Amino acid sequence: MGSPAILFESDERQRRLAIDLTLSVSVQAPAGSGKTELLIQRFLRLLATVQKPEAILAITFTRKAAGEMLDRILGALRRAELGQPAERPHERLTLELAQAALARDREQGWDLLSNPNRLRVQTIDSLCGSIAGQMPWLARLGSMPRIEEHATPLYQEAARRTVQLVEQNTGYREPLETLLLHLDNNAGRVQQMIAACPHVAAIPMTRMPDALEVHVQHATDIGVLGTITATVDDVERARDAVKWSRYPPMGRRSTGAGQAASLWGINGIDYHSTINDNMLNVIMIETPTGVANAFDIASVPGVDVVIIGNADLASFSGYPQGDDRYWQLVKKVHDDVIRAGKIFGQASAAYATGPHSYDGRFFQNGPSNDGWVPPNAGRGRGGRGGAVNPNAPPEGEEAAPAKKNP
Numbered sequence: 001m002g003s004p005a006i007l008f009e010s011d012e013r014q015r016r017l018a019i020d021l022t023l024s025v026s027v028q029a030p031a032g033s034g035k036t037e038l039l040i041q042r043f044l045r046l047l048a049t050v051q052k053p054e055a056i057l058a059i060t061f062t063r064k065a066a067g068e069m070l071d072r073i074l075g076a077l078r079r080a081e082l083g084q085p086a087e088r089p090h091e092r093l094t095l096e097l098a099q100a101a102l103a104r105d106r107e108q109g110w111d112l113l114s115n116p117n118r119l120r121v122q123t124i125d126s127l128c129g130s131i132a133g134q135m136p137w138l139a140r141l142g143s144m145p146r147i148e149e150h151a152t153p154l155y156q157e158a159a160r161r162t163v164q165l166v167e168q169n170t171g172y173r174e175p176l177e178t179l180l181l182h183l184d185n186n187a188g189r190v191q192q193m194i195a196a197c198p199h200v201a202a203i204p205m206t207r208m209p210d211a212l213e214v215h216v217q218h219a220t221d222i223g224v225l226g227t228i229t230a231t232v233d234d235v236e237r238a239r240d241a242v243k244w245s246r247y248p249p250m251g252r253r254s255t256g257a258g259q260a261a262s263l264w265g266i267n268g269i270d271y272h273s274t275i276n277d278n279m280l281n282v283i284m285i286e287t288p289t290g291v292a293n294a295f296d297i298a299s300v301p302g303v304d305v306v307i308i309g310n311a312d313l314a315s316f317s318g319y320p321q322g323d324d325r326y327w328q329l330v331k332k333v334h335d336d337v338i339r340a341g342k343i344f345g346q347a348s349a350a351y352a353t354g355p356h357s358y359d360g361r362f363f364q365n366g367p368s369n370d371g372w373v374p375p376n377a378g379r380g381r382g383g384r385g386g387a388v389n390p391n392a393p394p395e396g397e398e399a400a401p402a403k404k405n406p
Helices: 004-018 035-047 063-082 089-108 124-132 152-167 173-182 187-199 213-221 235-243 256-264 271-278 288-292 294-298 310-317 324-339
Strands: 057-060 120-123 205-208 226-229 280-285 305-308 343-346
Touching (some): 004 035, 057 063, 057 124, 063 089, 063 120, 173 187, 205 213, 213 226, 213 256, 226 235, 235 280, 280 294, 288 310, 288 324, 294 305, 324 343
Parallel strands (some): 057 120, 205 226, 226 280, 305 343
């Protein structure tokens, strides 16, 4: 371990580089480490060089963050004008930069403290709105564009028009035909899927019925970036889950006549050479046998996440989820997974918090981030009149009812 003095010098050197205007810089650091202060310092340094303050643009995601950044820039300028001393090294640097910015302000006659609106600190939405507002009349935008808070109807209309492209000789025709083939030519369902894409903030994954090549191949070829393999009791099944989802040399996935690459190798992406690094393999442990083998299962190269199948672990073990013996099994899996250096999670998002969360980072059936509700919720499969059971088999694969003896 280096000495504190050396570490401080290294950090200070990196901070100085971050505000070097001759460099384009990306800063990665934990919360509370002073990233916003670096942004302010870079903004102030730019103010001392430009002809107009509007030439500088700082953008962020939220109005709150934009407001905080603007307040801190103006605060630094006010302290410089009042001659208030700074105690800490980073505060002294901010003060020096603010003094230089004020000198430029007086030289150019900006009077920024009285005209703070000349400082462009905006949200991304605000920036896009201002750009759209400058479109010429020939662009046929009609009325002045605005940010739409509830854009679902627009997504649906765009999806409807996209599905109609299957009738035209465009680059979208073949992918749409393939998607319709997988969905029994259900254009309405395709439209719903496309409309959901812009705002789901989700990774396409599927829960596999098994770790057989044929099923994993079909799932990966239509574009999933992750698989959840249920009821894994041993290393062999875990290896199969990885093997059939990744190309050689890491696995034995077939090229599938190039179907996946033709559909997903877009915008210059080499699908075949990059998908191995982007495929997420999740293993579900649901039995005492799987619990006993948890460390070996989690240690399989290519296994990324191991989760508990909560309901089935209770069923197979005979211990209800409120039983201490049940939680001993869960804790063992957790400890083994962490020891193997992998991510631990549970199927039920009910355990995302609380004493039995065990710092889980992956949950199979958590709430939607965008308000999406599964089709037929409230009367769907897996239950009578209740909510959709995410663990129920797909339609057509339900177990046939037992026949009564005549």
